[in-house]
Amino acid sequence: MSTPAIQWYPGHIAKAxxxxxxxxxxxxxxxxxxxxRIPISTSHPHLDRWIQNKKHLLVxxxxxxxxxxxxKAWDEWFRHETLLQPWWCDAKSGTGTKQLLQAAIKAGSQLNQRRMRRGMRPRAVRALTLGFPNxxxxxxxxxxxxxxxxxSARKAGVTRSLRWVRLGKELDLLDAPGVLPPRLDNQKAALRLAVCDDIGQAAYDVESVALAFLNLLSSLPERSFKGAPQVVLGNRYGAPYPQESDQVHQWLIQVAATHTSGDTARMAQRLLDDFRKTLLGAISLELP
Ligand SMILES: Nc1nc2c(ncn2[C@@H]2O[C@H](COP(=O)(O)OP(=O)(O)OP(=O)(O)O)[C@@H](O)[C@H]2O)c(=O)[nH]1
Ligand SMILES: [Mg+2]
Structure with missing residues (x-):
């Protein structure tokens, strides 16, 4: 199946x-x-230009x-390939954020040591959070x-303008709108961004993306998840998930008949929402 067309670059991103x-x-x-879920597709091609000689923390x-x-597989890959130590976080529950905070404060104290050596007064470290939408x-x-x-909310494009937030005396944080490359040349990556809700829904046709997502699931290596998502899909929506990829559209029609009064677009939306809420289990759409 071909990848559905996905293109999105709203005005607020250009302005931001x-x-x-x-x-x-x-x-x-x-x-x-x-x-x-997609640590490669969410790397921005202009990042090096933005970072220049600033300190860089990868979350x-x-x-x-x-x-x-x-x-674990990604952690090893990043340490080896980028020489960066990834800071693994779950910003929803807060896991890993204390360690990140300590790393940011440490970067700040190094900055201030350099400033003081040059006879300048210490000040709060200014940190920018940068990344794709959502x-x-x-x-x-x-x-x-x-x-x-x-x-902060469950859709792309929530933050519309840049905003500084002060954290004690040590840290000033700048929240910025999600940034996207001006053109999504790699349509396979664009599909993953759409599936993960990291670009706005206006950019694509939901039903085509949901079908492409189902086909993508079938092509993932087994170590991408625990327990086959196809089994989860079959159980969750009460219709055995087909072995053959050309049967997947038929399956969508079948489960739409049960769950969304035959409305396949709404069913497609529900499928994607369930994936985005982790209701289909933990699934990596990319692995090293
Ligand atoms: N499960 C899970 N949900 C998360 C995590 N981090 C953020 N979320 C949720 O994801 C949604 C998007 O989070 P935001 O903080 O608005 O994302 P953002 O990057 O600021 O998005 P934009 O401002 O649109 O660029 C929210 O509903 C968060 O609660 C996480 O680590 N795990
Ligand atoms: Mg935001």
């Missing part, structure tokens, strides 16, 4: 990128946030949405600060 360029001069530290968020085995940047800021200071 302009503001970002201006704010970047003031930033000491970039906290890059990626989605654990892989949504760790609760993949298996511990997948997390990866959990704002949720992470709320966790770091320990209260809900910025809006």
């Amino acid at each position: 990128e302009q503001q970002l360029k201006y704010q970047l001069e003031k930033v000491d530290l970039v906290i890059e946030v990626r989605d654990a 892989i968020n949504r760790r609760d949405m993949i298996t511990p085995e997948a997390m 990866v959990g940047k704002s949720a992470l800021i709320n966790r770091l600060v320990g209260q809900k200071v910025v809006a």
Whole structure:
């Protein structure tokens, strides 16, 4: 099956990128946030340009949405291939965010030692959270600060403008809207972004994306999940999941008849929502 067309670049992202360029001069530290289910597709091609010589902390968020085995495999891969230590977080429950906070504060004290050596006064470290839409940047800021200071919700494009948040005397955090490459040239990556809800729903046809998602599931190696998602799908929607990929559309029609009065678009939406809420279990759409 071909990959459905996906293209999305809303006006607020273009505007945010302009503001970002201006704010970047003031930033000491970039906290890059990626989605654990798709840590490669959520890497931005302009990142190096934005980071330059700033300190870089790599956060892989949504760790609760993949298996511990997948997390271990990626952790080794990142340490080896990028020489970065990933900070694994679940910004929803707060797992891993304390360690990240300590790393940010440590980066700040190193910065201040350098400043003091040059006769400058110490100041709070300024950190920017950067990443694709909906990866959990704002949720992470709320966790770091320990209260809900910025809006965070289950759809792409929640944060619309840049906003500084102060955390004690040591850290200033800048929440930014999710950024996307101006063109999604790699349509396989674009599909994964759509499935994970990391680009806005206006960018694609939900039913085509849901079907492509089901086909993608069949092509994943077994170590991507614990227990076959096909079994979960069959049990959850009460119709055995087909072995053959050309039967998948028929299956969608069948489960739509039971669950959404025959409305396949609504059924497609439910399928994607269930995946996004981890109701189909932990599933990695990418593995090293
Ligand atoms: N399961 C799970 N959900 C998360 C995690 N982090 C964030 N979320 C949820 O994902 C949704 C999106 O989070 P946001 O913080 O709004 O994401 P964002 O990156 O700021 O999104 P934009 O502002 O649109 O770019 C929210 O419903 C969060 O509760 C996580 O680690 N695990
Ligand atoms: Mg946000």
